[in-house]
Amino acid sequence: DAGITQSPRHKVTETGTPVTLRCHQTENHRYMYWYRQDPGHGLRLIHYSYGVKDTDKGEVSDGYSVSRSKTEDFLLTLESATSSQTSVYFCAIADRFGEQYFGPGTRLTVT
Amino acid sequence: KNEVEQSPQNLTAQEGEFITINCSYSVGISALHWLQQHPGGGIVSLFMLSSGKKKHGRLIATINIQEKHSSLHITASHPRDSAVYICAAQGGGADGLTFGKGTHLIIQP
Numbered sequence: 001d002a003g004i005t006q007s008p009r010h011k012v013t014e015t016g017t018p019v020t021l022r023c024h025q026t027e028n029h030r031y032m033y034w035y036r037q038d039p040g041h042g043l044r045l046i047h048y049s050y051g052v053k054d055t056d057k058g059e060v061s062d063g064y065s066v067s068r069s070k071t072e073d074f075l076l077t078l079e080s081a082t083s084s085q086t087s088v089y090f091c092a093i094a095d096r097f098g099e100q101y102f103g104p105g106t107r108l109t110v111t
Numbered sequence: 112k113n114e115v116e117q118s119p120q121n122l123t124a125q126e127g128e129f130i131t132i133n134c135s136y137s138v139g140i141s142a143l144h145w146l147q148q149h150p151g152g153g154i155v156s157l158f159m160l161s162s163g164k165k166k167h168g169r170l171i172a173t174i175n176i177q178e179k180h181s182s183l184h185i186t187a188s189h190p191r192d193s194a195v196y197i198c199a200a201q202g203g204g205a206d207g208l209t210f211g212k213g214t215h216l217i218i219q220p
Contacts, residue, residue: 030205031205033208035207035208040212042197042212042213043154043208045207045209048205059209090153090154092154098142098201098204100144100156100208101156102155102156104153105154
Protein backbone atom coordinates (compact mmCIF):
# COMPACT_ATOMS: atom_id res chain seq x y z
CA ASP A 1 0.00 0.00 0.00
CA ALA A 2 1.11 3.53 -0.75
CA GLY A 3 2.21 5.35 2.39
CA ILE A 4 -0.56 7.85 2.82
CA THR A 5 -2.26 8.77 6.09
CA GLN A 6 -4.92 11.25 7.08
CA SER A 7 -5.57 12.89 10.41
CA PRO A 8 -7.84 13.10 12.19
CA ARG A 9 -9.88 10.10 11.01
CA HIS A 10 -13.05 11.38 12.64
CA LYS A 11 -14.00 14.84 13.80
CA VAL A 12 -17.12 16.54 15.07
CA THR A 13 -17.07 20.31 15.14
CA GLU A 14 -19.48 23.19 15.48
CA THR A 15 -20.60 25.57 12.77
CA GLY A 16 -18.28 28.54 12.45
CA THR A 17 -15.17 26.89 13.85
CA PRO A 18 -11.98 26.47 11.81
CA VAL A 19 -10.91 22.93 10.93
CA THR A 20 -7.69 21.63 9.41
CA LEU A 21 -7.31 18.17 7.93
CA ARG A 22 -3.87 16.75 7.29
CA CYS A 23 -2.68 14.42 4.57
CA HIS A 24 0.77 12.92 4.94
CA GLN A 25 2.64 10.79 2.40
CA THR A 26 5.91 8.91 2.56
CA GLU A 27 6.15 8.27 -1.20
CA ASN A 28 7.69 11.60 -2.22
CA HIS A 29 5.08 11.99 -4.97
CA ARG A 30 4.65 15.40 -6.52
CA TYR A 31 0.87 15.38 -6.97
CA MET A 32 -1.62 15.45 -4.10
CA TYR A 33 -5.39 15.89 -4.09
CA TRP A 34 -8.27 16.54 -1.74
CA TYR A 35 -11.69 15.07 -2.58
CA ARG A 36 -14.98 14.97 -0.72
CA GLN A 37 -17.53 12.16 -0.97
CA ASP A 38 -21.23 12.76 -0.45
CA PRO A 39 -24.31 10.60 -1.06
CA GLY A 40 -25.89 11.54 -4.35
CA HIS A 41 -22.83 13.46 -5.53
CA GLY A 42 -20.09 10.88 -5.35
CA LEU A 43 -16.52 12.04 -5.16
CA ARG A 44 -15.59 15.59 -6.14
CA LEU A 45 -12.26 17.38 -6.36
CA ILE A 46 -11.72 20.23 -3.87
CA HIS A 47 -8.11 21.31 -4.44
CA TYR A 48 -4.94 19.77 -5.73
CA SER A 49 -1.20 20.40 -5.59
CA TYR A 50 1.46 19.80 -8.21
CA GLY A 51 4.40 20.69 -5.99
CA VAL A 52 5.48 22.53 -2.87
CA LYS A 53 3.57 25.83 -2.71
CA ASP A 54 1.86 25.02 -6.04
CA THR A 55 -1.86 24.47 -5.66
CA ASP A 56 -5.00 24.91 -7.73
CA LYS A 57 -8.75 24.83 -7.28
CA GLY A 58 -11.01 21.95 -8.13
CA GLU A 59 -14.71 21.64 -8.76
CA VAL A 60 -15.92 22.45 -5.22
CA SER A 61 -13.25 24.73 -3.74
CA ASP A 62 -15.49 27.43 -2.20
CA GLY A 63 -15.06 27.54 1.58
CA TYR A 64 -11.80 25.60 1.51
CA SER A 65 -8.15 26.57 1.40
CA VAL A 66 -5.04 24.40 1.13
CA SER A 67 -1.36 24.64 1.84
CA ARG A 68 1.65 22.58 0.92
CA SER A 69 4.87 23.72 2.55
CA LYS A 70 6.56 20.31 2.35
CA THR A 71 6.35 17.55 -0.24
CA GLU A 72 4.93 15.11 2.28
CA ASP A 73 2.12 17.22 3.76
CA PHE A 74 -1.01 18.67 2.16
CA LEU A 75 -3.36 20.53 4.50
CA LEU A 76 -7.02 21.27 3.89
CA THR A 77 -8.56 24.08 5.94
CA LEU A 78 -12.17 24.98 6.44
CA GLU A 79 -11.90 28.56 7.68
CA SER A 80 -15.41 28.61 9.14
CA ALA A 81 -17.09 25.23 8.95
CA THR A 82 -20.69 24.95 7.75
CA SER A 83 -23.13 22.05 7.90
CA SER A 84 -22.82 21.66 4.11
CA GLN A 85 -19.20 20.67 4.66
CA THR A 86 -20.21 17.57 6.59
CA SER A 87 -18.66 14.89 4.43
CA VAL A 88 -16.02 12.22 4.10
CA TYR A 89 -12.75 13.72 2.90
CA PHE A 90 -10.22 11.69 0.98
CA CYS A 91 -6.68 12.66 0.19
CA ALA A 92 -4.92 11.06 -2.78
CA ILE A 93 -1.44 11.05 -4.22
CA ALA A 94 -0.43 10.31 -7.80
CA ASP A 95 2.72 8.64 -9.00
CA ARG A 96 4.60 9.73 -12.12
CA PHE A 97 2.37 7.52 -14.27
CA GLY A 98 -0.77 9.22 -12.97
CA GLU A 99 -2.08 6.32 -10.90
CA GLN A 100 -3.81 7.63 -7.79
CA TYR A 101 -3.59 6.17 -4.29
CA PHE A 102 -6.18 7.17 -1.73
CA GLY A 103 -5.86 7.75 1.97
CA PRO A 104 -8.25 6.11 4.47
CA GLY A 105 -10.55 9.14 4.66
CA THR A 106 -11.65 11.59 7.35
CA ARG A 107 -15.26 11.67 8.44
CA LEU A 108 -16.15 15.26 9.35
CA THR A 109 -19.43 16.23 10.99
CA VAL A 110 -20.33 19.89 11.39
CA THR A 111 -23.14 20.41 13.88
CA LYS B 112 -16.22 20.06 -17.62
CA ASN B 113 -16.26 16.34 -18.14
CA GLU B 114 -19.49 14.52 -17.45
CA VAL B 115 -18.98 10.93 -16.36
CA GLU B 116 -21.93 8.55 -16.41
CA GLN B 117 -22.00 5.02 -15.05
CA SER B 118 -24.51 2.26 -15.50
CA PRO B 119 -26.10 0.47 -13.87
CA GLN B 120 -26.34 2.32 -10.55
CA ASN B 121 -27.17 -0.90 -8.72
CA LEU B 122 -26.54 -4.49 -9.71
CA THR B 123 -27.35 -7.70 -7.88
CA ALA B 124 -26.10 -10.98 -9.33
CA GLN B 125 -25.51 -14.58 -8.36
CA GLU B 126 -22.09 -15.97 -7.58
CA GLY B 127 -20.32 -17.07 -10.75
CA GLU B 128 -22.06 -14.66 -13.08
CA PHE B 129 -20.19 -12.46 -15.57
CA ILE B 130 -20.54 -8.81 -14.57
CA THR B 131 -20.27 -5.72 -16.78
CA ILE B 132 -20.25 -2.12 -15.58
CA ASN B 133 -20.25 0.68 -18.12
CA CYS B 134 -18.81 4.16 -18.05
CA SER B 135 -19.08 6.99 -20.56
CA TYR B 136 -17.54 10.43 -20.53
CA SER B 137 -18.15 13.57 -22.52
CA VAL B 138 -14.73 15.11 -23.11
CA GLY B 139 -11.45 13.62 -24.28
CA ILE B 140 -9.22 12.38 -21.49
CA SER B 141 -5.66 11.33 -20.79
CA ALA B 142 -6.69 8.31 -18.73
CA LEU B 143 -9.70 6.49 -17.30
CA HIS B 144 -9.55 5.04 -13.80
CA TRP B 145 -11.57 2.24 -12.22
CA LEU B 146 -11.77 2.26 -8.43
CA GLN B 147 -13.28 -0.07 -5.82
CA GLN B 148 -14.76 0.91 -2.48
CA HIS B 149 -16.00 -1.60 0.07
CA PRO B 150 -18.72 -0.51 2.54
CA GLY B 151 -17.22 1.80 5.14
CA GLY B 152 -13.86 1.28 3.54
CA GLY B 153 -11.22 3.06 1.65
CA ILE B 154 -10.81 3.49 -2.08
CA VAL B 155 -8.55 1.20 -4.06
CA SER B 156 -7.36 1.79 -7.59
CA LEU B 157 -8.10 -1.18 -9.86
CA PHE B 158 -7.05 0.09 -13.26
CA MET B 159 -5.74 3.13 -15.03
CA LEU B 160 -5.95 2.91 -18.79
CA SER B 161 -5.66 5.20 -21.77
CA SER B 162 -6.24 2.67 -24.55
CA GLY B 163 -7.12 -0.94 -25.21
CA LYS B 164 -7.58 -3.46 -22.44
CA LYS B 165 -6.06 -4.45 -19.09
CA LYS B 166 -6.54 -7.58 -17.01
CA HIS B 167 -5.85 -8.31 -13.35
CA GLY B 168 -6.99 -11.74 -12.25
CA ARG B 169 -10.74 -11.95 -12.80
CA LEU B 170 -11.08 -8.25 -13.59
CA ILE B 171 -10.86 -6.84 -17.10
CA ALA B 172 -11.10 -3.18 -18.13
CA THR B 173 -11.51 -1.93 -21.66
CA ILE B 174 -11.68 1.52 -23.17
CA ASN B 175 -12.82 2.83 -26.56
CA ILE B 176 -11.35 6.30 -26.98
CA GLN B 177 -13.35 7.13 -30.11
CA GLU B 178 -16.66 6.28 -28.44
CA LYS B 179 -15.62 7.76 -25.07
CA HIS B 180 -16.66 4.59 -23.31
CA SER B 181 -15.11 2.12 -20.90
CA SER B 182 -16.28 -1.13 -19.36
CA LEU B 183 -15.26 -3.10 -16.30
CA HIS B 184 -15.88 -6.84 -16.42
CA ILE B 185 -15.73 -9.33 -13.57
CA THR B 186 -15.55 -13.00 -14.52
CA ALA B 187 -16.68 -15.78 -12.17
CA SER B 188 -18.02 -13.23 -9.67
CA HIS B 189 -17.72 -13.94 -5.95
CA PRO B 190 -19.43 -12.44 -2.89
CA ARG B 191 -16.15 -10.73 -1.96
CA ASP B 192 -16.51 -8.69 -5.18
CA SER B 193 -19.47 -6.93 -3.56
CA ALA B 194 -18.49 -3.27 -3.43
CA VAL B 195 -19.04 0.07 -5.11
CA TYR B 196 -17.16 0.41 -8.40
CA ILE B 197 -16.36 3.92 -9.53
CA CYS B 198 -15.03 5.13 -12.84
CA ALA B 199 -13.16 8.42 -13.06
CA ALA B 200 -11.86 10.49 -15.95
CA GLN B 201 -8.55 12.30 -15.87
CA GLY B 202 -7.91 15.27 -18.13
CA GLY B 203 -4.35 16.44 -18.62
CA GLY B 204 -1.24 15.72 -16.56
CA ALA B 205 -1.78 16.75 -12.96
CA ASP B 206 -5.54 17.18 -13.24
CA GLY B 207 -7.62 15.61 -10.55
CA LEU B 208 -10.28 13.07 -11.36
CA THR B 209 -13.90 13.57 -12.37
CA PHE B 210 -15.93 10.70 -10.99
CA GLY B 211 -19.02 8.80 -11.93
CA LYS B 212 -21.53 8.23 -9.15
CA GLY B 213 -20.57 4.60 -8.78
CA THR B 214 -22.16 1.20 -9.28
CA HIS B 215 -23.23 -0.66 -6.16
CA LEU B 216 -22.60 -4.35 -6.84
CA ILE B 217 -23.92 -7.17 -4.68
CA ILE B 218 -22.94 -10.76 -5.43
CA GLN B 219 -25.18 -13.28 -3.69
CA PRO B 220 -23.87 -16.75 -2.79
